[in-house]
Amino acid sequence: MALMLLTGCAAVQPWEKGEFAREDMQLGAEALDLALDDHVYFSKEGASGGRSFSGGGCGCN
Amino acid sequence: MQLNSAAPFCEQTPLQASPPRTSQSGIAAAVCLSSLAMIGFDAAATETPVSAAQVLEEGTQQVEDKGLLARLIDGWEIDAALLWYREDARVQAIEGVLSGVRALSDSESVSAKIVLDSLSGASASGAAAQQRLQTFTRPSGKGEYQVAAGETPLDDTFKDTRLSLSAGWQKTLDSATKVNAGVYGSKEFDYLSLGMSGGIEWGFFKDNTTVSLSGALGFDVFDAVGGRPVPLSTMAIRKDFADEEAFWQAFDATRQRGVGDKRIGEMMLGVTQIISKSTLVQFNYGLGYSSGYLNDPYKLVSVLDSSGNATHYLYESRPDSRLKQSAFVLGKTAFNLGVAEYSYRFTHDDWGLDSHTLEGRYRHYFSGKKGPYLQLHLRAYRQYGVDFFTPYLQGGESVAPHISADYRIGDMDTWTLGLKTGWRLKDGDEIAVRLEYYRQQPRGDAASLEGLKGLELYPELNAAMLQLNYSWN
Numbered sequence: 001m002a003l004m005l006l007t008g009c010a011a012v013q014p015w016e017k018g019e020f021a022r023e024d025m026q027l028g029a030e031a032l033d034l035a036l037d038d039h040v041y042f043s044k045e046g047a048s049g050g051r052s053f054s055g056g057g058c059g060c061n
Numbered sequence: 062m063q064l065n066s067a068a069p070f071c072e073q074t075p076l077q078a079s080p081p082r083t084s085q086s087g088i089a090a091a092v093c094l095s096s097l098a099m100i101g102f103d104a105a106a107t108e109t110p111v112s113a114a115q116v117l118e119e120g121t122q123q124v125e126d127k128g129l130l131a132r133l134i135d136g137w138e139i140d141a142a143l144l145w146y147r148e149d150a151r152v153q154a155i156e157g158v159l160s161g162v163r164a165l166s167d168s169e170s171v172s173a174k175i176v177l178d179s180l181s182g183a184s185a186s187g188a189a190a191q192q193r194l195q196t197f198t199r200p201s202g203k204g205e206y207q208v209a210a211g212e213t214p215l216d217d218t219f220k221d222t223r224l225s226l227s228a229g230w231q232k233t234l235d236s237a238t239k240v241n242a243g244v245y246g247s248k249e250f251d252y253l254s255l256g257m258s259g260g261i262e263w264g265f266f267k268d269n270t271t272v273s274l275s276g277a278l279g280f281d282v283f284d285a286v287g288g289r290p291v292p293l294s295t296m297a298i299r300k301d302f303a304d305e306e307a308f309w310q311a312f313d314a315t316r317q318r319g320v321g322d323k324r325i326g327e328m329m330l331g332v333t334q335i336i337s338k339s340t341l342v343q344f345n346y347g348l349g350y351s352s353g354y355l356n357d358p359y360k361l362v363s364v365l366d367s368s369g370n371a372t373h374y375l376y377e378s379r380p381d382s383r384l385k386q387s388a389f390v391l392g393k394t395a396f397n398l399g400v401a402e403y404s405y406r407f408t409h410d411d412w413g414l415d416s417h418t419l420e421g422r423y424r425h426y427f428s429g430k431k432g433p434y435l436q437l438h439l440r441a442y443r444q445y446g447v448d449f450f451t452p453y454l455q456g457g458e459s460v461a462p463h464i465s466a467d468y469r470i471g472d473m474d475t476w477t478l479g480l481k482t483g484w485r486l487k488d489g490d491e492i493a494v495r496l497e498y499y500r501q502q503p504r505g506d507a508a509s510l511e512g513l514k515g516l517e518l519y520p521e522l523n524a525a526m527l528q529l530n531y532s533w534n
Contacts, residue, residue, distance in 0.1 A: 012267075012269055012335050012337065012338055013267065014267055014268070016338050017335070017338070019338060019339045019395035020335065020341065020395075022395060022400070024395075024400045024424060025341075025393055025395050025400060027333070027343060027391075027393075031140075031160070032140055032141075032142040032158050032160060032530060033142070033481075033495065033528070033530070035158070035176075036142065036144050036156065036158065036526075036528065039156070040146060040499070040524075040526065041442075043184075043469075044184075044469060044475070044499075044501060044522075044524075045416070045442060045444060045469060045473070045475065046414045046416065046444055046446065046447065046469055046470040046471075047385075047387075047406075047408040047410075047414060047416035047418075047444060048408075049327075049347050049349065049385070049387050049408070050345060050347060050387040050388075050389035050406040050408065050418070051345065051389055051391070051404070051406075052329070053258065053275075053277045053327045053329065053347070053349070054327065054347070054349055054385065054387070
């Protein structure tokens with residue numbers, strides 16, 4: 001079923017992907033905002049990661 | 062002892078890499094020359110006339126001076142951010158980030174990032190509020206601090222500065238395969254963290270589907286102030302001892318020798334799928350295992366008598382390993398004058414902590430895709446705490462091998478509301494300002510003990526974040 005989903009979605013041709021070249025459509029867009037947010041949430045909540053690695057990196061008292 | 066960068070190892074890989082930029086040194090020199098010429102003409106019009114030869118000579122000198130800087134940043138795309146974070150009566154932090162990416166060729170790039178943050182204040186210690194003054198020994202043992210009746214105990218004298226450096230490399234091997242690698246290190250007063258990561262991604266079905274697999278290894282060292290407390294040992298407080306010598310003997314007995322280290326291994330499997338001309342979705346499954354010293358050496362659990370009055374305080378005790386899993390799904394949709402990003406994350410770990418996170422951002426451009434724009438950010442987070450969370454213990458009750466009253470691993474709900482605006486300057490640089498409000502509401506059973514009536518066992522937290530971003534283009 002996953003394969004059917006993937007192949008079914010493969011209808012977008014390379015010349016139809018203009019929107020995906022936009023800077024704001026990149027998965028890493030606003031990387032600094034995301035990193036700073038993760039930083040805050042890591043130190044205030046018990047879960048982390050998901051979008052990228054949760055990592056280590058502090059005592060976070 | 063610091064706010065942490067939660068994703069130190071991994072730089073998200075853009076679905077479609079930006080085309081490499083042309084060398085900026087020539088442009089910089091041209092801008093420099095034209096600016097100098099303008100300055101020269103203005104000066105001639107308003108001040109003492111300057112000869113053309115003088116202008117040329119001074120101009121050449123300044124171009125040479127600027128040449129070094131231009132060479133250093135030649136080809137780098139640089140972004141900077143400054144964040145000011147402020148909680149009501151607790152932590153305040155200022156964090157600066159400088160990040161750069163440089164294309165080495167059409168298929169290869171490197172990146173680097175420097176983060177410097179300064180923090181003061183601390184989260185709640187875990188000890189329960191009381192109807193009378195409480196006295197605690199500082200982590201170093203060299204002093205005490207007192208918490209007024211009705212107040213949430215916390216040591217607000219914490220101060221720390223953290224420096225973090227990271228670097229990455231990415232290469233496109235062929236039309237369908239990309240690899241990346243990174244290293245990371247951060248140092249604060251009592252904590253050292255080192256890490257490395259690597260990943261590979263493959264494109265399928267005309268690049269409509271991308272599968273990625275990545276891994277990271279980390280090694281952290283916790284050199285706690287005053288030494289690491291022995292888990293479940295009782296905090297030594299001066300008033301309970303006849304003299305300093307007796308106090309220090311008791312204090313030393315609560316400390317373990319050496320530093321605490323933590324080893325971290327993580328892997329992530331991701332699938333990104335283009336599902337229409339304007340929408341893509343991403344699925345990530347993450348698995349992480351950490352082992353070693355996982356306690357927070359500054360956290361306590363109050364032991365209360367039958368009336369609810371604290372008789373003493375124990376240092377918390379957490380398991381020495383943790384297995385975490387996460388499932389993350391994200392969608393992005395492009396509009397003519399905007400872009401929307403929406404995600405859901407579920408996490409689960411073998412400490413019994415589960416969480417659900419819903420998050421969305423919507424950006425609206427007022428005039429074309431270069432801005433100015435206004436962006437709304439909403440986030441809702443629900444956490445079901447670890448199995449060993451306990452807001453306090455009662456005297457006479459047997460103590461479990463693992464206990465913690467750290468509200469951050471208890472039950473809680475949090476909300477974030479943010480607004481961001483940005484625009485492109487005349488020279489192509491971009492500037493943005495972001496303001497966020499964060500509210501945290503721990504959940505828990507109401508205290509039944511008489512001495513805790515009317516006290517806030519699960520205090521709320523409100524925080525404001527103000528951020529300034531600048532991108533050089």
